[in-house]
Amino acid sequence: MTYNSPLFFIGAMFICSCASIYAQVGINTTTPREALEVAGDMKISETITIKNIEPLQDSDTSTFLIRDEADFIKTLDVSNPVGAALGYIQEYVIENPNLDWVLDFDTRVDASQYVMNTISSHFNRELKMNTVNGVNFSIPYTSAYIRNGTWHIILDYPLANNKNEQEVGTWTITTLIYSKDLSKQFGSVEILMNNETTGSASEPIIN
Amino acid sequence: MKRIIAISIFCLVESAFSQVGIGKLDPQAALDINGSLLVQEELNLGMLPTVTNTDEDFKLLTRLTNSTPLGEITVLDVDNLSVAPINVVNYKFTNLSRDNLTNVNLQFNASKYIVGIANFRYEGGAIPKTTVNGVTSIGAFVVRAFIEGGKWHLEIRNRFLDLPSSGVERITYSVTLIIYDKSYFRNLPVITTNLGGSNTGTASSVPNL
Numbered sequence: 001m002t003y004n005s006p007l008f009f010i011g012a013m014f015i016c017s018c019a020s021i022y023a024q025v026g027i028n029t030t031t032p033r034e035a036l037e038v039a040g041d042m043k044i045s046e047t048i049t050i051k052n053i054e055p056l057q058d059s060d061t062s063t064f065l066i067r068d069e070a071d072f073i074k075t076l077d078v079s080n081p082v083g084a085a086l087g088y089i090q091e092y093v094i095e096n097p098n099l100d101w102v103l104d105f106d107t108r109v110d111a112s113q114y115v116m117n118t119i120s121s122h123f124n125r126e127l128k129m130n131t132v133n134g135v136n137f138s139i140p141y142t143s144a145y146i147r148n149g150t151w152h153i154i155l156d157y158p159l160a161n162n163k164n165e166q167e168v169g170t171w172t173i174t175t176l177i178y179s180k181d182l183s184k185q186f187g188s189v190e191i192l193m194n195n196e197t198t199g200s201a202s203e204p205i206i207n
Numbered sequence: 208m209k210r211i212i213a214i215s216i217f218c219l220v221e222s223a224f225s226q227v228g229i230g231k232l233d234p235q236a237a238l239d240i241n242g243s244l245l246v247q248e249e250l251n252l253g254m255l256p257t258v259t260n261t262d263e264d265f266k267l268l269t270r271l272t273n274s275t276p277l278g279e280i281t282v283l284d285v286d287n288l289s290v291a292p293i294n295v296v297n298y299k300f301t302n303l304s305r306d307n308l309t310n311v312n313l314q315f316n317a318s319k320y321i322v323g324i325a326n327f328r329y330e331g332g333a334i335p336k337t338t339v340n341g342v343t344s345i346g347a348f349v350v351r352a353f354i355e356g357g358k359w360h361l362e363i364r365n366r367f368l369d370l371p372s373s374g375v376e377r378i379t380y381s382v383t384l385i386i387y388d389k390s391y392f393r394n395l396p397v398i399t400t401n402l403g404g405s406n407t408g409t410a411s412s413v414p415n416l
Contacts (some may be wrong), residue, residue, distance in 0.1 A: 022231075024242070026231075027228050029247075033245055033276060034242060034243035034244060034245040035229050035240045035241060035242020035243055035244065036238075036240050036243075036244050036245070037244075037246075037247070038244075038245070038247060038248075039237060039247045039248075040247060040248050041246070041248045041249040041250070041251065042246045042249070042250050042251070043250075043251040043253070044251065044252050044253060045249075045253040045254070046237070046253060046254045047254050047255065047256065048252060049236070049253070050280065053268070053280060053282045053286040054279070054281050054282070055281060055282055055283075055287040056269050056271075056281040056282065056283050056284070056287065056288060057287065057288070058272075058288055058289050059291065060269075060271050060274075060281065061271070061272045061273045061390070062269035062270060062271050062272060062273075062281065062283075062390070063269065063270050063272060063390075064267060064268070064269055064270075064283075065268045065269065065270050065280065067252060067255050067384060070251075070284045071250060071251050071252055071253055071255070072249055072250070072251050073249075073251070075270050078389065078390055078391055078392065078393050079390075084237075084416075085391060085392055085393040086254045086391040086392055086393075087387065087392045087393075088290060088392065088394075088395050088414060088416055089323065089387065089392060089393070089394045089395065090394050090395045090398065090408065090414045091395075091397045091398070091402070092397070092398050092399075093397055093398070093399040093400070094399075094400055094402060095399065095400065095401045095402065096401050096403055096404055097404070097405070097406055097408075098280065098401055098402070098405055098406035101406045101409075102402070102406055102408075103406040103407055104406070104407045104408075105400070105402075105407075105408055105409075105410065106408070106409040106410060107410045107413070108409060108410055108413045109388070109413065109414060109416070110266075113416075114245045114416060115407060118416025119324060119353065119385070120321040120323065120324040120347075120350060120351055121379055122347070122349040122350065122351050123347055123349075124347070124349075124366075125227040126347055126348060126366075126367040127343055127344065127346065127347055128342050128343055128344050128345060128347055129336075129343055131343060133343070134338060134342065135343075136338065137336070137345060138345060139211075141346075141347070143356060157345075157397050160217050160345055163342060163344050172351070174323065174324075174351075174352075177414065178416060179416075183253045196386050201249075207233075
């Protein structure tokens with residue numbers, strides 16, 4: 001192959017100069033709006049580096065980006081009622097438990113995929129102590145725990161129950177549910193307090 | 208003629224490494240774009256390294272739904288925003304009427320935010336139990352955020368008993384409110400279950416996650 005035609009050279013130079021003036025390339029489009037516009041799908045076998053990304057502003061509306069198992073970039077669009085969100089707030093109303101006692105409420109939320117935390121709860125009935133002469137006091141506890149692969153909730157005022165046992169009580173519990181794809185479970189930490197009131201963890205869990 | 212050969216060699220070298228520059232003569236990657244890239248349809252990334260434990264200062268990426276053309280990729284930098292996906296604010300309530308914080312309008316728009324309560328702290332005198340006809344009541348202490356008139360409100364009090372008006376230390380309530388932006392978090396419909404007097408049961412439905 002020889003390149004002895006001056007016309008070829010001039011032609012090549014012309015194409016190059018056009019490219020550098022407009023510096024815009026279209027694939028499947030004759031009117032690229034950016035340096036490169038691909039009117040269709042794009043597949044990058046390796047990695048992508050973006051040097052200049054503008055920060056999100058208050059006035060912007062946006063969705064998060066994620067990559068799915070098939071390597072596609074997708075948006076996490078919370079406004080889509082069947083789409084995924086970063087997390088979910090689920091309120092449970094539990095009516096007519098055994099007085100104030102909910103020993104085991106199965107939410108049926110899959111514990112292999114989600115993490116559930118109770119963030120607040122309250123009971124709507126006046127309570128009395130179940131002790132002789134009504135001595136002592138009781139504070140309520142609410143906890144989410146895993147049993148048989150699903151999240152369960154336990155709720156109680158220990159040693160107390162509805163003052164009027166004919167009144168049907170209702171617990172209202174707010175839970176926060178995260179996907180395990182977005183959170184990390186560090187398990188349980190047991191700290192022996194050695195009969196002291198102050199102590200320290202042996203190491204930070206997150207550093 | 209020598210210059211033409213030189214150019215052709217340059218082209219050959221370029222194709223051997225298969226690097227292409229757009230608006231750039233010395234591409235640093237297989238495709239190096241000196242400008243912006245617009246992909247109209249799907250984007251597939253074969254290799255996307257994961258963030259490791261030792262990475263710090265990484266930012267989440269967002270996609271604008273109000274840009275022209277649609278879908279500009281931006282970075283979520285909470286320092287640039289007045290509202291982040293998760294917002295944490297501490298509240299302290301002092302000089303209360305007895306123990307009763309019956310209804311405080313927090314003014315957060317319920318259509319935009321979800322309010323969760325954490326780190327509740329009660330400091331001050333104790334609410335005495337009351338005995339009527341031999342039954343000693345401890346009342347019921349409620350800490351809850353609720354929606355009223357499109358805004359988030361807060362209730363913290365013993366609904367049935369009161370702190371004495373004098374002779375005891377005044378109460379201070381402290382809470383941390385976690386305010387989730389509904390652009391990223393979803394408030395699901397309430398699930399109501401009747402346990403029929405039992406202490407064990409199963410939710411009437413499973414949340415649509």
